[in-house]
Amino acid sequence: xxxxxxxxxxxxxxxxxxxxxxxxxxxxxxxxxxxxxxxxxxxxxxxxxxxxxxxxxxxxxxxxxxxxxxxxxxxxxxxxxxxxxxxxxxxxxxxxxxxxxxxxxxxxxxxxxxxxxxxxxxxxxxxxxxxxxxxxxxxxxxxxxxxxxxxxxxxxxxxxxxxxxxxxxxxxxxxxxxxxxxxxxxxxxxxxxxxxxxxxxxxxxxxxxxxxxxxxxxxxxxxxxxxxxxxxxxxxxxxxxxxxxxxxxxxxxxxxxxxxxxxxxxxxxxxxxxxxxxxxxxxxxxxxxxxxxxxxxxxxxxxxxxxxxxxxxxxxxxxxxxxxxxxxxxxxxxxxxxxxxxxxxxxxxxxxxxxxxxxxxxxxxxxxxxxxx
Amino acid sequence: xxxxxxxxxxxxxxxxxxxxxxxxxxxxxxxxxxxxxxxxxxxxxxxxxxxxxxxxxxxxxxxxxxxxxxxxxxxxxxxxxxxxxxxxxxxxxxxxxxxxxxxxxxxxxxxxxxxxxxxxxxx
Numbered sequence: 001x002x003x004x005x006x007x008x009x010x011x012x013x014x015x016x017x018x019x020x021x022x023x024x025x026x027x028x029x030x031x032x033x034x035x036x037x038x039x040x041x042x043x044x045x046x047x048x049x050x051x052x053x054x055x056x057x058x059x060x061x062x063x064x065x066x067x068x069x070x071x072x073x074x075x076x077x078x079x080x081x082x083x084x085x086x087x088x089x090x091x092x093x094x095x096x097x098x099x100x101x102x103x104x105x106x107x108x109x110x111x112x113x114x115x116x117x118x119x120x121x122x123x124x125x126x127x128x129x130x131x132x133x134x135x136x137x138x139x140x141x142x143x144x145x146x147x148x149x150x151x152x153x154x155x156x157x158x159x160x161x162x163x164x165x166x167x168x169x170x171x172x173x174x175x176x177x178x179x180x181x182x183x184x185x186x187x188x189x190x191x192x193x194x195x196x197x198x199x200x201x202x203x204x205x206x207x208x209x210x211x212x213x214x215x216x217x218x219x220x221x222x223x224x225x226x227x228x229x230x231x232x233x234x235x236x237x238x239x240x241x242x243x244x245x246x247x248x249x250x251x252x253x254x255x256x257x258x259x260x261x262x263x264x265x266x267x268x269x270x271x272x273x274x275x276x277x278x279x280x281x282x283x284x285x286x287x288x289x290x291x292x293x294x295x296x297x298x299x300x301x302x303x304x305x306x307x308x309x310x311x312x313x314x315x316x317x318x319x320x321x322x323x324x325x326x327x328x329x330x331x332x333x334x335x336x337x338x339x340x341x342x343x344x345x346x347x348x349x350x351x352x353x354x355x356x357x358x359x360x361x362x363x364x365x366x367x368x369x370x371x372x373x
Numbered sequence: 374x375x376x377x378x379x380x381x382x383x384x385x386x387x388x389x390x391x392x393x394x395x396x397x398x399x400x401x402x403x404x405x406x407x408x409x410x411x412x413x414x415x416x417x418x419x420x421x422x423x424x425x426x427x428x429x430x431x432x433x434x435x436x437x438x439x440x441x442x443x444x445x446x447x448x449x450x451x452x453x454x455x456x457x458x459x460x461x462x463x464x465x466x467x468x469x470x471x472x473x474x475x476x477x478x479x480x481x482x483x484x485x486x487x488x489x490x491x492x493x494x495x496x
Binding site: 001002003028039040043044045048236239240302303304306325326327328330332354 | 425
């Protein structure tokens with residue numbers, strides 16, 4: 001057997017403060033963006049299922065925490081992102097791409113307005129250095145960036161049982177905090193920020209804690225969630241969950257050659273807010289039209305789409321797969337870039353899998369939507 | 374039962390060779406969700422790809438431990454690919470070959486040699 005996809009951990013990788021817990025739980029590790037992280041503990045499918053039906057706990061401490069503060073923080077950040085950060089209320093959070101002057105996505109992140117003059121940003125692990133130096137070069141007096149990556153870690157508690165489990169380790173009622181909001185609280189008596197965000201398509205929260213407090217938070221939640229069937233969940237399930245929820249992954253579905261208009265992130269572009277980096281390029285693209293668009297598809301024939309596979313319409317190669325997997329329900333799903341006229345739900349395409357063209361159909365994203373409670 | 378360095382097993386019974394992946398390989402691959410089976414009648418050379426076993430994360434090529442002709446593929450795996458995880462060396466077999474030269478199998482490892490190979494981190 002051999003595979004060109006799965007790679008064993010390399011040496012000199014960074015480890016999160018939860019590494020001993022992962023090892024104790026029997027995690028299988030992988031390397032991701034310079035970090036040695038659990039890919040799964042028991043099985044990707046089981047962990048995926050646990051998050052969809054009960055709850056899962058993820059160590060996502062590889063995500064980079066940066067903080068921009070100062071009286072002029074909102075106004076200056078406003079010029080660097082597509083979303084309207086000035087309109088963001090303290091206690092609110094918002095997802096936004098950060099573009100370069102060509103309108104290409106340097107990174108996408110969530111901004112949490114902790115105080116009127118204080119924005120926490122959580123950025124992709126691979127892009128932390130780049131975004132930090134970008135901010136340093138762009139911010140002027142009245143706003144400064146602080147690198148919290150060595151100090152702050154994150155665990156994500158996700159699933160329909162998340163609120164119930166959370167209630168056992170904190171006096172905060174999770175459901176009293178609306179989605180895309182952030183509050184300070186204590187969990188197992190440790191000071192934390194509770195963010196009502198996630199990357200799985202389920203209810204839950206992300207917990208920001210000092211790296212030295214994170215093991216207590218992690219252990220407390222796993223213990224508290226035992227009756228509900230909580231599972232520690234690795235990067236493997238995180239990836240299949242986010243794909244099923246139709247959420248793009250930076251570095252796979254999004255990169256520095258992609259604009260928000262091509263990647264279904266039109267909704268993050270606040271045209272009415274005034275100038276921002278990349279705006280002119282985006283306006284030009286809006287005028288001229290996009291030539292490719294990120295679309296979801298489902299396999300009709302037998303096979304699993306993987307990143308890099310070619311997408312065909314008839315005999316013509318029209319695009320490339322950027323994400324793909326097969327889920328326990330035998331649904332093989334993926335995302336990829338195709339011309340806009342191909343990107344319409346119902347369009348028949350084929351994916352070239354091991355030198356065979358296998359039938360697939362463009363479908364509306366997301367593949368999964370959590371049932372209303 | 375004989376073993377290859379690429380973690381396939383081969384079991385010779387009269388003039389038929391049954392092929393699958395080892396317990397170690399199934400653990401490495403983890404959740405098998407799809408198996409691309411070989412076509413009956415296909416001829417393969419030793420070391421050539423005979424099947425593809427796919428997990429949630431990745432596709433793994435499975436190589437023919439000996440040269441020969443495929444006479445049967447385990448169609449049960451099409452409906453139940455997880456059988457490879459549950460029973461890699463029995464119900465989860467992948468294909469049966471008619472070896473071109475059954476003596477090819479002599480070059481493969483026995484159980485003790487294979488276990489030592491895996492223990493030594495062999496891959």
